[in-house]
Amino acid sequence: MNKQLNIGLFGLGVVGSGLWDILQEQAHQPFSIRKIGVQNPEKQRTPPAHFLTLQPESILEDPGIDVIVEAITHPEEALALVTQALRNGKDVITANKKMLARYLPQLLKIAAENERTLLYESAACGGIPVVRTLDEYFSAEPLDKLYGIFNGTSNYLLTQMFRYQLPFAEALKQAQEKGFAEADPSDDVDGADAKHKLILLSAHGQGLWVHPDEVLHLGIRHIQPEDIAWAQQQGATIKLVPTGKRLPDNRVALYVIPHLVQRDNPLFHIHDEFNSVHIEGQYSGRHVLTGRGAGSKPTASAIIADLQGLQRRQQYRYSKKRLLSRPALDESLEIPVYIRLPKSAETSVNLESIKVDSVEIDGQNIRLEGHVRLSDLKSLRGALHAAGAFVMQR
Ligand SMILES: NC(=O)c1ccc[n+]([C@@H]2O[C@H](COP(=O)([O-])OP(=O)(O)OC[C@H]3O[C@@H](n4cnc5c(N)ncnc54)[C@H](OP(=O)(O)O)[C@@H]3O)[C@@H](O)[C@H]2O)c1
Structure with a gap:
């Protein structure tokens, strides 16, 4: 018999509400939401008021909560919550790809130091199990x-x-x-x-x-x-x-x-x-x-898959990180590109690093086909963006 997991949920927006709704529909699941951290006390909510709190500590320090599901928006605020949760001995499931892309190595270190698990199926392409x-x-x-x-x-x-x-x-x-x-x-x-x-x-x-x-x-x-x-x-x-x-x-x-x-x-x-x-x-x-790479219930379904994973003691292996080399x-890869930019911006972008195959003038625009190295395109990115240019790989 699977152990009942008690959840402290942060965020009751698109993703958090999806998790709440699915767990109401699937009452047989061995997961129950104990408390929900939100920010705005004025908003109308589906869960009864006694579930809600504006005090993160009342979730993070509750010994009855086994796992934190983090579904807020701001990456640094999420980092603070997740870090504290791991240090307080709680496993964490997060949907926050921006936080993970910036801070994954740091978070994994904290998780390992505290012998906790961090799972995030929902963070990359929502409901797709990738x-x-x-x-x-x-x-x-x-x-x-x-x-x-x-x-x-x-x-x-x-x-x-x-x-x-x-x-x-x-x-x-x-x-x-x-x-x-x-x-x-x-x-x-x-x-x-x-x-x-x-x-x-x-x-x-x-x-x-x-x-x-x-x-x-x-x-x-x-x-x-x-x-x-x-x-x-x-x-x-x-x-x-x-x-x-x-x-x-x-x-x-x-x-x-x-x-x-x-x-x-x-x-x-x-x-x-x-x-x-x-x-x-x-x-x-x-x-x-x-x-479905996003949306309320598709994303929440990936969180439920992670909750089930936690019960089976699933951990990511990161096998390819452990390879010797x-x-x-x-950034040396050269890609074929199409660049369209307003004629008026011609002098504000230095296109010397592009190997030009063809140039066409079309009304107020210049259309250029050529090849460029990724490193050069990265250097040009700011100027192209400021000029209102559209760039695509052909
Ligand atoms: N939407 C998707 O389809 C999707 C898919 C995959 C991943 N994600 C990721 O999931 C996370 C949540 O996305 P979302 O679309 O559900 O956002 P959302 O609809 O904007 O909801 C965010 C929720 O977080 C709460 N919140 C914000 N800061 C908080 C804080 N410091 N403490 C407690 N609660 C706080 C808000 O509270 P109030 O209700 O009080 O304002 C709100 O309930 C993001 O990292 C997003 O990138 C989203």
Whole structure:
């Protein structure tokens, strides 16, 4: 018989409410929420008031609570809560990819010092069971490539823009009204959220451990109807794709950039808020996991899988981290790019590092096709962003 796990939950937003709701529906599960930490005393809530607290200590110091489920937003506030929970002898399940991408090594050290477990299936692609798959099933096989669509908001926006020929600002407004985009969508549309997930998945699948500041990300904020029309003329679409690509000499290129995606690529057919994780093993070939990468109950279902994992004493193995020669981040990879920037910005971006194949002037825009090394693109990122340029891999 499984031991009953008593949960202290932090956060009762999209994710926390999903966990509450599922556990009400599935009363047979051996998990019960004892207390819920929130911030705003004025909000209307589904759980009865006696569950709620504004005092984190009343959860962190409750000896009757076995496990903390952390589902708040701010990464540094989450770090403080998770750190204290581990030090107080509690296991932790977290959905907070931004915190994990920044502080995973530090958190694992604290967990080990306190003989506690840290699980986070929900943090990378919500309801898609990919962290455990990479950690356990692919613990030995080298992965040639790890890529896909890891951010539902940007995929929803791109789908709407291609389907209804909407400008970015209009698509974003509609997505915010429908709850598919947050009031501040920066992490989603600029590629940082996909990068945080890529970093976690690469740590498990490829043994590469890097800080987010080291990894290039470019997003879809500056996409224009001209870019969409250009892609459609090629019979293609555009997707925001995080990539972890294995290179010779035990090196891995890790980056997030919009891609021109042709119809024969399975990513072409991933629409709306869906995510799709592609794993290419050296021996076993390509595996695809497609599903709901975000949302209340899909994300909470991954938290429940972690609660069950805790009962079975599941721990991540991080097998590839333990390899004698761990891979290093490589920025020398040269990728084919499309860059569209306003003519007025031509002098503000130094494009010397780009090997240009062709240049076209189209109305107020310059469209350039060429090749660029990731390190050079990383150096140009700030200037391209400031100029309102849209960059994608061809
Ligand atoms: N939404 C998704 O589909 C999804 C999927 C995977 C992972 N995640 C991750 O899950 C986490 C939560 O996301 P969410 O979408 O559920 O956010 P959300 O809807 O904005 O809810 C955040 C909740 O955290 C509470 N909170 C914020 N700071 C707090 C603090 N210092 N102490 C206690 N409670 C605090 C808020 O309290 P009040 O209610 O009082 O304001 C709110 O209930 C984030 O790290 C996110 O990246 C989300």
